[in-house]
Amino acid sequence: MIHVENVVKRYKEVIALDHFTFNAEKNEIIGLLGPNGCGKTTAINCMLSLLTFDSGEIKLFGKPVNPNDNDIKRRIGVVPQELALFDKLNVYENIDFFCGLYVTDKTKRKQLVEEAIQFVDLDKYRSFMPKKLSGGLKRRLNIACGIAHQPELIFLDEPTVAVDAQSRNFMIEGIKRMRENGATIVYTTHYLDEAEELCDRHVIMDNGKSVAQGTLTELQNSMTTEGSLKINFVETEEAVNAVLKKYPSISRIEKKNDNFYITFISSDEKLSDFLKFIDEEGLTYTELTSEKPSLSDIFLELTGKELRD
Numbered sequence: 019m020i021h022v023e024n025v026v027k028r029y030k031e032v033i034a035l036d037h038f039t040f041n042a043e044k045n046e047i048i049g050l051l052g053p054n055g056c057g058k059t060t061a062i063n064c065m066l067s068l069l070t071f072d073s074g075e076i077k078l079f080g081k082p083v084n085p086n087d088n089d090i091k092r093r094i095g096v097v098p099q100e101l102a103l104f105d106k107l108n109v110y111e112n113i114d115f116f117c118g119l120y121v122t123d124k125t126k127r128k129q130l131v132e133e134a135i136q137f138v139d140l141d142k143y144r145s146f147m148p149k150k151l152s153g154g155l156k157r158r159l160n161i162a163c164g165i166a167h168q169p170e171l172i173f174l175d176e177p178t179v180a181v182d183a184q185s186r187n188f189m190i191e192g193i194k195r196m197r198e199n200g201a202t203i204v205y206t207t208h209y210l211d212e213a214e215e216l217c218d219r220h221v222i223m224d225n226g227k228s229v230a231q232g233t234l235t236e237l238q239n240s241m242t243t244e245g246s247l248k249i250n251f252v253e254t255e256e257a258v259n260a261v262l263k264k265y266p267s268i269s270r271i272e273k274k275n276d277n278f279y280i281t282f283i284s285s286d287e288k289l290s291d292f293l294k295f296i297d298e299e300g301l302t303y304t305e306l307t308s309e310k311p312s313l314s315d316i317f318l319e320l321t322g323k324e325l326r327d
């Protein structure tokens with residue numbers, strides 16, 4: 019569906035894409051993950067031929083990209099990071115405008131706009147102007163504008179940034195339904211939990227390069243860290259941290275809900291040594307399990323960076 023090979027894109031002295039390689043198969047959600055400035059938006063814009071690139075090859079639907087190829091454009095939907103809505107058009111009219119760029123038949127368009135409104139659940143807001151909508155509802159409208167013409171290939175650039183939890187869950191379910199309906203989706207996000215839940219495969223980007231690609235299991239199997247220990251300590255967070263920071267081979271400590279997630283520098287770390295240490299230090303726990311590396315752990319190992327909001 020998408021074939022990107024060795025693409026280089028420079029902005030004067032900045033190399034935004036450095037031999038970037040990326041493939042997406044039909045009917046998958048592929049996560050494009052990376053820190054701010056790693057080149058995600060540049061990569062998407064090159065794939066959409068909104069930007070020219072210096073070298074390499076990009077093919078969509080098996081053909082080289084060309085900004086004037088309307089047949090290909092009709093098969094693609096884009097939901098950009100920045101909201102692209104007309105303030106003077108209401109919800110229905112905004113969707114109708116964007117759908118009208120690809121669908122000229124009025125009866126067909128009416129049906130598609132209605133389906134998009136139902137899809138993002140904006141029926142009761144159809145005559146609202148964008149400025150009357152909350153941030154989450156505006157994002158839903160942005161999605162409806164990008165997908166109303168029912169494209170086969172959809173680019174979603176950080177669609178859940180700054181939306182409330184309810185709208186986010188609604189969008190995630192909607193994106194899964196798009197895949198069920200046969201779409202291929204390129205999804206960029208900073209939320210790695212979200213990527214784990216939603217994406218079939220992940221491409222991890224750093225400094226304009228794809229540093230790893232694969233399913234979560236493939237990525238987990240290629241890591242040197244064994245994942246983390248999940249421990250529910252009885253003592254206070256402060257007391258636990260004070261003890262753990264004395265243990266030299268811990269690379270990361272994270273507290274989520276009531277649990278500590280502890281990652282060790284090496285996969286050769288002996289659990290028995292660590293348990294002996296916490297016992298000698300007087301810590302007690304109610305539960306201890308071993309977890310495979312999360313996408314966050316993998317990201318940190320590959321890029322040396324945490325990907326946070």
Ligand SMILES: Nc1ncnc2c1ncn2[C@@H]1O[C@H](COP(=O)(O)OP(=O)(O)OP(=O)(O)O)[C@@H](O)[C@H]1O
Pocket residue numbers: 029032033034052053054055056057058059060061
């Ligand atoms: N028009 C431009 N002129 C010069 N440099 C640019 C331009 N657009 C992007 N860059 C630089 O290229 C690099 C990649 O930027 P890009 O916007 O593609 O990253 P990103 O991963 O999408 O970041 P974000 O998550 O913040 O949107 C950055 O170093 C950025 O500063």
